[in-house]
Amino acid sequence: MIRFTGRAAFTAALSALPEPGAAATALARTRQAELTKPAGSLGRLEDIAVFMAGWQDAPRPRIDKVQAVVFAGNHGVAAQGVSAFPVEVTAQMVANFQAGGAAINALCRAAGADLSVVPLDLDRPTGDISREAAMSEAECLAALNAGAAAVNPDAHLLFVGEMGIGNTTPASALCAAAFGGEAALWCGKGSGVDSEGVARKVRAVERALILHLPDCNDAFETLRRLGGREIAAMAGAILAARMLRIPVLLDGFIACASIAPLVNEAPGFTDHCLAAHCSAEAGHVRLLGHFGLEPLLQLGMRLGEGSGAATAVPIVRAALAAHNEMATFAEAAVASGV
Numbered sequence: 254m255i256r257f258t259g260r261a262a263f264t265a266a267l268s269a270l271p272e273p274g275a276a277a278t279a280l281a282r283t284r285q286a287e288l289t290k291p292a293g294s295l296g297r298l299e300d301i302a303v304f305m306a307g308w309q310d311a312p313r314p315r316i317d318k319v320q321a322v323v324f325a326g327n328h329g330v331a332a333q334g335v336s337a338f339p340v341e342v343t344a345q346m347v348a349n350f351q352a353g354g355a356a357i358n359a360l361c362r363a364a365g366a367d368l369s370v371v372p373l374d375l376d377r378p379t380g381d382i383s384r385e386a387a388m389s390e391a392e393c394l395a396a397l398n399a400g401a402a403a404v405n406p407d408a409h410l411l412f413v414g415e416m417g418i419g420n421t422t423p424a425s426a427l428c429a430a431a432f433g434g435e436a437a438l439w440c441g442k443g444s445g446v447d448s449e450g451v452a453r454k455v456r457a458v459e460r461a462l463i464l465h466l467p468d469c470n471d472a473f474e475t476l477r478r479l480g481g482r483e484i485a486a487m488a489g490a491i492l493a494a495r496m497l498r499i500p501v502l503l504d505g506f507i508a509c510a511s512i513a514p515l516v517n518e519a520p521g522f523t524d525h526c527l528a529a530h531c532s533a534e535a536g537h538v539r540l541l542g543h544f545g546l547e548p549l550l551q552l553g554m555r556l557g558e559g560s561g562a563a564t565a566v567p568i569v570r571a572a573l574a575a576h577n578e579m580a581t582f583a584e585a586a587v588a589s590g591v
């Protein structure tokens with residue numbers, strides 16, 4: 254199990270990221286060329302199979318164990334009127350996840366993913382980022398470690414999701430801090446706020462950036478000041494997955510924003526990630542552009558919870574079914590192209 258002993262250990266992990274297995278990658282590419290299909294005719298499914306082979310360090314990668322973790326947190330900045338829903342909804346939705354009645358429960362059942370739910374101090378919202386840091390150093394470290402601890406080292410594929418009323422506001426602030434641009438560029442409707450709600454969100458992000466940006470000198474400090482517990486937990490889980498060489502399917506705007514400071518500090522950070530979908534939330538398409546990732550799906554989803562990632566799991570299953578089960582030209586006695 255991965256555990257960060259302190260801020261320095263987190264930063265050290267980020268500067269020593271493992272790479273995919275070169276031999277397994279090469280063997281998987283060779284196998285793709287030998288399968289009974291014109292070269293490249295399975296399009297991105299071929300790349301996904303090779304990606305999975307590299308990160309699992311196995312020429313025939315597996316997808317029996319798909320792990321899903323939903324982290325939940327509450328946000329002081331919600332008091333600024335930045336969400337369409339009251340903060341009680343976070344805990345109410347956690348109860349819904351635990352009872353099996355939320356979208357992510359149904360989608361994980363459909364995807365064959367093993368779901369766990371991790372509520373993080375819901376009775377103690379983070380600091381309002383427009384007035385103070387979201388978390389103390391100890392709180393941020395605890396959240397990063399809650400994320401890292403949730404990762405099953407045996408998972409073949411991981412995705413993380415979130416639930417947190419108000420969390421598109423810290424997510425927008427993290428994007429602006431990592432990649433620049435006006436607050437308004439990164440702010441959208443979130444759970445469905447009206448134009449005045451978006452304007453309040455823009456003002457809250459602007460105030461947060463004025464207050465914190467001068468001190469956002471690394472990924473840890475940026476997450477601590479501008480993030481939230483479920484956001485830091487997602488970042489900790491995705492970093493732990495990298496350290497364990499577990500491939501990750503990225504969900505929507507908030508899940509991706511959680512790693513924006515990590516990508517800023519370690520540009521190859523998303524190499525172990527596939528972008529499952531492009532959310533309808535305004536900043537997501539721009540964020541994926543900064544990550545250099547092409548989403549697998551664009552379905553107009555903006556739910557969070559890991560729902561977009563769960564929906565994309567069958568695509569990864571399809572890629573590996575073709576890769577592992579197809580006959581080669583030699584096996585099937587089919588003439589290969591010249």
Ligand SMILES: O=C(O)c1ccc[n+]([C@@H]2O[C@H](COP(=O)([O-])O)[C@@H](O)[C@H]2O)c1
Pocket residue numbers: 335336337338415416417418419420421422442443444445446504505506507508532533534537554555556557558
């Ligand atoms: O995943 C997304 O892209 C996404 C986009 C907009 C909203 N959400 C969800 O909506 C909640 C945050 O919205 P808000 O308006 O309260 O900031 C939070 O629980 C997220 O899971 C999620």
Ligand SMILES: Cc1cc2nc[nH]c2cc1C
Pocket residue numbers: 338342346415416417444556557558
């Ligand atoms: C009902 C509801 C469900 C959610 N799931 C993720 N974010 C959410 C926000 C709301 C408001």
